[in-house]
Amino acid sequence: MEPDKHLQKVELASDVYAICIQHALITEKQEVMGLLLGEIDEEECISKISACMILHRSDKQPDRVEISPEQLCGASAYAEELASSLRKPIRVIGWYHSHPHITVWPSHVDIKTQANYQMMDPLFVGLIFSVYNSDPQTKSNQVQLTCFQAKVNGDQLERREVPLFIQNAPLAPYNLKQIVDLPKILIQEELEIHSNNDGETNDPLVKLHNDAVKTVAVANIVSNVSIPILEGLTARLSATQCRIKELQAIKEKLLAELKE
Numbered sequence: 001m002e003p004d005k006h007l008q009k010v011e012l013a014s015d016v017y018a019i020c021i022q023h024a025l026i027t028e029k030q031e032v033m034g035l036l037l038g039e040i041d042e043e044e045c046i047s048k049i050s051a052c053m054i055l056h057r058s059d060k061q062p063d064r065v066e067i068s069p070e071q072l073c074g075a076s077a078y079a080e081e082l083a084s085s086l087r088k089p090i091r092v093i094g095w096y097h098s099h100p101h102i103t104v105w106p107s108h109v110d111i112k113t114q115a116n117y118q119m120m121d122p123l124f125v126g127l128i129f130s131v132y133n134s135d136p137q138t139k140s141n142q143v144q145l146t147c148f149q150a151k152v153n154g155d156q157l158e159r160r161e162v163p164l165f166i167q168n169a170p171l172a173p174y175n176l177k178q179i180v181d182l183p184k185i186l187i188q189e190e191l192e193i194h195s196n197n198d199g200e201t202n203d204p205l206v207k208l209h210n211d212a213v214k215t216v217a218v219a220n221i222v223s224n225v226s227i228p229i230l231e232g233l234t235a236r237l238s239a240t241q242c243r244i245k246e247l248q249a250i251k252e253k254l255l256a257e258l259k260e
């Protein structure tokens with residue numbers, strides 16, 4: 001790690017923020033994670049996050065979040081695709097993960113993982129979303145977000161908090177695709193778990209039971225994830241259509257005034 005080079009500020013596009021929260025709220029049992037893509041202002045040390053990539057969990061253990069080299073390669077390829085279509089120097093610039101039922105602060109493992117990323121890229125950033133962690137006094141469900149880097153203090157690693165700003169941004173088509181792909185990733189994860197179980201028995205009743213459990217799991221994803229996403233996007237579409245109508249009316253009024 002270069003000791004003196006660290007991030008001054010992170011700007012997070014609002015649609016990426018929405019995707020990360022939606023992803024974090026998917027499960028209260030395991031941590032979920034993904035990679036953050038965008039541009040870096042090397043002079044000012046500002047990170048501008050404009051896209052993300054939801055990662056598929058190969059290991060469904062609680063408190064186990066790891067990015068495989070294949071996933072990192074896949075994210076780099078996706079960043080290159082975005083960079084050439086948008087003509088912007090987009091690359092992988094950070095990672096995020098969720099902390100269901102625990103505080104937002106990075107664990108020692110998180111800080112160590114972050115320090116490893118910073119060895120490759122000193123301006124790499126970590127975001128953590130704490131979800132389903134209720135406030136003991138109000139009993140309300142809290143969602144918290146922290147933005148951090150690792151720093152060396154003597155022979156210890158510590159976290160350095162980085163100021164985070166959420167930037168208003170329209171829903172970009174490539175971010176819309178991430179939201180739409182979320183149920184597909186979850187269904188694929190479920191099917192993988194069940195295909196591992198299938199090989200263990202020849203008993204037709206056990207197989208029937210396993211199939212029923214698989215069907216329920218997939219149906220749950222459809223009702224708890226796909227349908228709310230569809231309803232959210234439909235509401236967003238009708239709000240946008242209303243806005244278009246309003247703007248067209250204003251345009252016609254202005255054109256009429258110009259003719260007078």
Ligand SMILES: [Zn+2]
Pocket residue numbers: 097098099106107110128
């Ligand atoms: Zn963590």
